[in-house]
Amino acid sequence: MVELHSWLSHQHPGLKTYVTLQQKTDALAETDAEHRAVYRLLSSMLDPFIASFDEEPLPAGVAESTFQRLLSVVRDAESAIALAPDQQIRALNQIASVELV
Numbered sequence: 293m294v295e296l297h298s299w300l301s302h303q304h305p306g307l308k309t310y311v312t313l314q315q316k317t318d319a320l321a322e323t324d325a326e327h328r329a330v331y332r333l334l335s336s337m338l339d340p341f342i343a344s345f346d347e348e349p350l351p352a353g354v355a356e357s358t359f360q361r362l363l364s365v366v367r368d369a370e371s372a373i374a375l376a377p378d379q380q381i382r383a384l385n386q387i388a389s390v391e392l393v
Contacts, residue, residue: 296320297366305359307345313362314338330369333387337365341392358392365390 296316303309314335321331341358365387372383 297363297370300363300366305355307342307350309359310338310342310362314342327373329384330372330387333384334366334369337387337390337392344393361390362392 296313299316300309300313303312317331317335317338321328321335324331368383369387372380372387375383
């Protein structure tokens, strides 16, 4: 999970980054069963954003503000892994409520 946030923090805030992140979270969900829920939630959070801007230019202001929010969510997800189970559930519920669009 640490690698995911680190990778993301060095990416351009364009649509391709979101698509690649979704591919990465989908792959991690298959290989990291212990954290599968967080990867699935992150992946599903990206769906509406990708669908909204597929084949359309992404306005610069939207790109930057959404990207900063995404970085924050991924950082929070990363931190949640070390929490006690009841706190992890709260963190997962927060991730599930995020709407990037």
